[in-house]
Amino acid sequence: MKVSVDQDRCCGAGQCVLTAPEVFDQRDDDGVVVLLDERPAPDRHASVREAAAVCPAAAITVTEEPDA
């Protein structure tokens, strides 16, 4: 799995940090998303998919890779 974020679209809702705190964070000075782990371990895939699904700004893109 490969994750990417669009910081320009991000509206700082914080849903990703609440859902997958090992993979996403928010910058202290403006609340914008920071990606901590571009290729999260398999046990985090479910929460990353959930974070992408519930992001109100659709700022998270998940690319599934068969071998990852």
Next chain:
Amino acid sequence: MRPDDQALRLPLPTDSPLEPPAEWERLRRQCPVATVELPSGDRAAFLTRYDHVKALLTDARFTRPKAGDGAARIAPEGVGGPAADGDGALTLPDRGEPHQRWRRQVGKYFTAKRMTALRPGMVRTAEHLVDEMIRRGRPGDLKAGLGFPLPVYVICDILGVPAEDRDRFSHWSDAFLNVTRFSGEHTRAAHDEFVAYMSAHIEAIRARPGDDLLGMLVKERETDGEGLSDQELIATGMGLLVAGHETTANMIGKMVSLLLADRGRWEGLLADPSLVRTAVEESLRFDANLGFGMRRYLTEDVEIDGELLPSGTTVVCSMPAANRDERAFADADRMDLTRSPNPHLTFGAGPHSCLGQALARTELQVALEVLLRKLPTLRLAVPAEELPRVQGLLVGGLSAVPVTW
């Protein structure tokens, strides 16, 4: 939407306070772009399908109508608060880059981490409020005992305004959001008082800025000169004070009512309190009393569901109707406390989605956790059909939630 359509009147009637209007299902199926008449008599387009509502809310070209747009008004002339029809004097940047700058300046105080840090204090406040409710004896009103005071204490703390003034905030925000109860004159008077209060508060902060949100905004302006103007500070303080308690106060009451209306739900949570997070999201999705919906004013032609909505149209996006759309949620009319993911639209979507959503989520989770722990035998003291509804607010809710334990 054609001019000769028979227009439905908003708000749509419902049989019971927790149930959705029967009309939503028909509209999603047969008439996803409907013509509605607002209480003002003005007409608007009404969207009820998930994809349509989400697409319009996330479309950065459009925002809430402003005074002077000539958009459909919610309430008749001279009635209703500034939230219903926009206010000329105190406005915040509402689109594009200036809006994003304002939002990020304020939004950094509402990050998930900050809310997690506030959580222990919220738990103590909620425990204290529930203890007080128990001490006063049963039956009690959960709205007055917990739903209203918890978010007021929290937002007052965040903004650095005294919680002792909460009855005044409540009155002002009622006048701000109520579209039927008050005369225009009454609403303007309340608005002027509120502006005067917030201006004085900001003056006081300027003399001695603290570590609360408004104090930090004032300090930022003084150090890097890029902060908010006086008008923006006042509008921000007022907006957050109103938004920060009214909506959450209502939602705590509605969430607990939904969970108690079917005892199996409450018992499911008692058996597995780890479901609190998903139960809160599902309560947000399931709430049929969100109020009016979000208005968007079209400044360009837009095609929705093969229908052309011309520039100048006012669109009302019904998030609660979209939240019950079978096309987006399996078993949409069933409250499933384990539902995940739950991409409901209760906080809107896109660049204008609720700024305080992490705060609201945390408050709702705390309220529910504390109730499950302290009052496991909690139940409604009246049949769910008899729960009294708030009348005339842009934000829908219950005026009281009678409970016993």
